[in-house]
Amino acid sequence: MPSVKIPRKSTDTDMTPFVDIAFLILSFFIMATKFKPPEPVEITTPGSVLSQKLPENNAVMISIDSSNKVYFSVLSENAPEKYTTIINGINTSQNLGLSPAQIANFRKTFMVGVPFTGLKELLSTDANDQPKLKQPGIPVLDTLNNQLFWWIRESKSAFAGEKLNYLIKGDGKSKYPVFEAVISALKRNEEFKYNLVTALDDIPSGTELYIKERAGEKDLKK
Amino acid sequence: MASIDTGGGDGGHKKGPGVKKAKKLSTRVDMTPMVDLGFLLITFFVFTATMSTPTTLDLNMPKDIKDQKEQTEVKESSVLSIMLGKNDQIYYYEGKLTESGDNFKQTTFKGIRDIIINKKKEVISRYVTDPECEAKAKAEGKPISNCADKDFVVIIKPSAEATYKNTVDILDEMTINQVRTYAMVKIFDQEFELIKATEASGGIK
Numbered sequence: 095m096p097s098v099k100i101p102r103k104s105t106d107t108d109m110t111p112f113v114d115i116a117f118l119i120l121s122f123f124i125m126a127t128k129f130k131p132p133e134p135v136e137i138t139t140p141g142s143v144l145s146q147k148l149p150e151n152n153a154v155m156i157s158i159d160s161s162n163k164v165y166f167s168v169l170s171e172n173a174p175e176k177y178t179t180i181i182n183g184i185n186t187s188q189n190l191g192l193s194p195a196q197i198a199n200f201r202k203t204f205m206v207g208v209p210f211t212g213l214k215e216l217l218s219t220d221a222n223d224q225p226k227l228k229q230p231g232i233p234v235l236d237t238l239n240n241q242l243f244w245w246i247r248e249s250k251s252a253f254a255g256e257k258l259n260y261l262i263k264g265d266g267k268s269k270y271p272v273f274e275a276v277i278s279a280l281k282r283n284e285e286f287k288y289n290l291v292t293a294l295d296d297i298p299s300g301t302e303l304y305i306k307e308r309a310g311e312k313d314l315k316k
Numbered sequence: 317m318a319s320i321d322t323g324g325g326d327g328g329h330k331k332g333p334g335v336k337k338a339k340k341l342s343t344r345v346d347m348t349p350m351v352d353l354g355f356l357l358i359t360f361f362v363f364t365a366t367m368s369t370p371t372t373l374d375l376n377m378p379k380d381i382k383d384q385k386e387q388t389e390v391k392e393s394s395v396l397s398i399m400l401g402k403n404d405q406i407y408y409y410e411g412k413l414t415e416s417g418d419n420f421k422q423t424t425f426k427g428i429r430d431i432i433i434n435k436k437k438e439v440i441s442r443y444v445t446d447p448e449c450e451a452k453a454k455a456e457g458k459p460i461s462n463c464a465d466k467d468f469v470v471i472i473k474p475s476a477e478a479t480y481k482n483t484v485d486i487l488d489e490m491t492i493n494q495v496r497t498y499a500m501v502k503i504f505d506q507e508f509e510l511i512k513a514t515e516a517s518g519g520i521k
Contacts, residue, residue, distance in 0.1 A: 113351050120354055123361035140481040142373040142488040149372075158480065261372070266481030270400070270474040273483060277377060286379060289372035290484060301429070302494040 135159045135205065140266040141295035143303065148291060153259040154249045155291075156242065157205065160265040162272045163231025165207035166245045169261075176252045177201040183248035184210070192217060207231050209241060234275040242279040250283055263291035373487060378499065394439040394467040396432065398486060399503060400478035401511045406486075410435060417510050422518070425485055432470065432493045439468040462496070470495050473503040475511060 137159055151172045157165040170176040181200040185192045188210045196214065200206075202221035206213070207229030219227055234242050250258065260280060264273055280288065297304045392411050399407040406428050409419045423431060449463040470490060474483050483500075490498045 109351070113347065113354070116351070116354050116358060120358045120361065123358065123365055127361050127365045139370065140484040142371065142484060143492055144371055144373050144488075146372050146374070148370050262375075263370075264480040264484075266479060266484075268480045269476065270478040270480060270483055271476050273480050274474075281377060281379075284379075286377045288375045288377070290375055290487075291370050292373050292484060292488075294371050295488070298429075298492060301492045302433075303492045306494065 135165060137263055137265045139263060139291050139293050142292035143295050143297045145294055149259045152253060152256055153261050155261040155263055156276055158264040158268045158272055160267040162268050163207055164234050164242060164272065164276060165205040166232055166242065167205045168249060174201060179252040180248045183251060184244060187244060190214060209233050234272065234279060240275065240279050242276060243282050246279055246283045260285060260288045261291055262288050373484065375487065391467050395469050395471060396435045397471045397473065399507055399511060400474040400482045400486060401515060402477035404482060407511055407514065420510050422514055429489060429493065432489065432495065436465055436468055436493065440464045465496065468495065468497065470498040472498060472500045473507065475503050475508060
């Protein structure tokens, strides 16, 4: 009986194309990754359909966390001297008596979430240790002692003559009165335009905006 | 495994006797460690990548006007008042709140879109041609259809128990339904009492 010879196939597959693709993906991720700055408080923003980009400079960010604490931070990487101007303004108007080292530390402080009385302690702490510090939040709910007003006032004068964006980043679970108090602090500074930080949501199909966007897309294609 | 196939090996032709054969070194490089490292890096970047860049929602608030004369007047019949309660509940009424509060209704975030759309349709259907507005729209290069819903106003009144998410969601709903005029105002006591009463009877905690 003639035996049927089964040809031996090599188990060595050529993985070169596979590796090529893998490195392509790797280079894509390296290019696309932008590292998030470490945030001392976790804030989950609600979604909105608007796809406008967030300004990263010339902005102050007011954050509200899920336990209704208010934090204040300045985003001005292009002009670091603004940090000093703001903290100097606060120092003089509130008679805090901060040392030059503490003033310099404000530049590295990512978020301020303490009343003026606790500012000295926060600024004497090294920036790396600040996230461990328990911050009680800036008092806003008391209309007579809305300290956010002062922070906004100083930022406004530091950025005088330039466009300053007011970003409000609130946690979805925070209550409305806090948001209202933040708005009222801004209103008292004669500022009426704000940007609410949101995550991107899809536009629900069938709605007027959806129809409008679709029509706009068609126009662009023509 | 992953390796470069150079096609070399035993394909060479025979050389005559006496010709010394040069020792052939394999040109195959073992690429396994490199590939390992590559995938390790991919995993790292995939996990650290922040794909969802935050976006912003613009909010313009009016200046507080104390003078009654300067306040904008709106047609009562084309106003929709939306109140935000706790547990993501929405309360609304059309026009003016009656003394007995019988036009005070309750809905959720799912139902509010249809209510806004219907109210907008109703306002548009009642529209009588306003030549002044249409001339203005033409001069500014805007569509005349903008005039049809110019009376439509939504008033948003978040209560103390509403969350920030509710507020953003309702503002988003204004964008979705292309409501041009809307305002955020403080809730009235009468309305807050009604919300509380509805919550108590509906068992919303």
